[in-house]
Amino acid sequence: MTIKEAQRKADQWIKTYGVRYFSELTNMAILTEEVGELARIIVRTYGDQSFKESDKKGNLADEMADVLWVLLCLANQTGVDLTEAFQKNMEKKTKRDAERHLENEKLKNHNGL
Numbered sequence: 001m002t003i004k005e006a007q008r009k010a011d012q013w014i015k016t017y018g019v020r021y022f023s024e025l026t027n028m029a030i031l032t033e034e035v036g037e038l039a040r041i042i043v044r045t046y047g048d049q050s051f052k053e054s055d056k057k058g059n060l061a062d063e064m065a066d067v068l069w070v071l072l073c074l075a076n077q078t079g080v081d082l083t084e085a086f087q088k089n090m091e092k093k094t095k096r097d098a099e100r101h102l103e104n105e106k107l108k109n110h111n112g113l
Contacts, residue, residue, distance in 0.1 A: 003083045010072040021077045031070040038063040 041058045
């Protein structure tokens, strides 16, 4: 599935089952909430915190998909073509950072010391 197809599927779902999009502000708050849920799993899986019993049911892929879902909704309702935006963003990063990361001693030394 392409990003463009994902945007269309999200829009179709909203029109079929969701009645209407939540407001942009509500979706921004939901995106923040979903990123927090993703962060909770990441910090407990790869960081120093341990899982609480209530955290053990969390699913990394599902939380990432929740973040993507809300981002697709926000893009649809604000008229952003995420395919085009991503392509332009990659060009910007490539131009800006072509040498920067390759020359970063912190990245060369995995320990960051």
